[in-house]
Amino acid sequence: MKNHTNSTPLLTKSGMQAGDDNDVAAAITTFSKAANARIDTTDSKVKSLTELVSGVKAEVMELAQKAVRRPGGGNSSDDESTDSVSSIVLKSDGLDLIRADAVKNLRISVKGFGLGQKAAVTNTDTHARAERDTEIYGPLGRRTAVRDLLVTRPTTAPSIEYLLGTRTGSAAIQAAEGDQKAEMALAFELKQAPVRTIAVWIPASRQALDDEALLADYIDTELRDALQLTEDAQLLKGNGTGVNINGLWTQAVAYSRAVVGDSPSDTLRRAITQVQLARGVATGVVINPIGLELLELDKDNEGRYQLAYTVTDADGRTSVWRVPVVVTDALAANEFLVGDFSRAARLYDRQQATVEIATQHADFFTRNLVAILAEERLALAVNRPDMLVKGTFTTV
Structure with missing residues (x-):
């Protein structure tokens, strides 16, 4: 019997495993890149949201302090106009929209602040310093003496x-020779x-x-x-x-x-x-x-x-x-x-x-x-x- 050699490579189990591994590795790499990109995007949004919330907290704190300082502010729980600013903000539905990244800004109307009743700030209030003339002005002297x-x-x-x-x-003219001349004393x-x-x-x-x-x-x-x-x-x-x-x-x-x-x-x-x-x-x-x-x-x-x-x-x-x-x-x-x-x-x-x-x-x-x-x-x-x-x- 004569042996025949086939030029076409045989499909073996080991050959199939090698090809599949390459495909899987490529798929994993693609998925990893997509995941990392998604993570970066999410981190950026979280960071932006964190900064926004921090800003809102700072504004809320400032408003709360101003409310406490105003006459009668923050002392009554029966009237919305006397609630502290912080409680008004926490009660607002708009804060949930901030958390959900649905809005970027939050505006809340605070009643009873009376900002329009404050007097305008003038130089009298700030005691602005006048410019000082360095010369001393007194009575003028005579120009001649x-x-x-x-x-x-x-x-x-x-x-x-x-x-x-x-x-x-x-003096006088002598009247005649030998006469007495005029005398002066x-x-x-x-x-x-x-x-x-x-x-x-x-x-x-x-x-x-x-x-x-x-x-x-x-x-x-x-x-x-x-x-x-x-x-x-x-x-x-x-x-x-x-x-x-x-x-x-x-x-x-x-x-x-x-x-x-x-x-x-x-x-x-x-x-x-x-x-x-x-x-x-x-x-x-x-x-x-x-x-x-x-x-x-x-x-x-x-x-x-x-x-x-x-x-x-x-x-x-x-x-x-x-x-x-x-x-x-x-x-x-x-x-x-x-x-x-x-x-x-x-x-x-x-x-x-x-x-x-x-x-x-x-x-x-x-x-x-x-x-x-x-x-x-x-x-x-x-x-x-x-x-x-x-x-x-x-x-x-």
């Missing part, structure tokens, strides 16, 4: 002595101008000066201005008695050239002439602000201004009849003083205006206080009082 008209010299003496000379007689009077002290002080705490530099500068300025106001008053109207300065107005000669019907401008012009007749040259006019207004508003019968006054410098000083003006309320409203100030008087500074700070006053050291002192020492010598003319405007 009487001393601006005077020649000023330093001195180290306690007083100033000067001679006032007068003469009698005059000179007389002298010794005058004295004592140095006077003008001072002012103010107490302040050390902390106020340390913590606010602007305050220290403000106090310094105000003290110096106070000195100038008193200085003006003394230089003009000091009566020379006691410790007072013998002032310019006090020693000036009276205006003597009045003419009936003169206007204020006329009067002032005639006073300038009076200074010139005393062989002086008018270098200044001292006048009250109201008096200057009277001069500048002087009009004729047709309402036209009589004279235009010009401003001569950056300080705003006016020139009246070509003479510089110092405006001060140390003179009365209807008073004026005209003079050759450069030759009529001398001002001597024994100590120029200074500001000092010290703790040596009473118990200031233990109280942490300081005394701030402004002081000046000066003397006024009026050498030629006849070159100063004082007067009043009768129409003021």
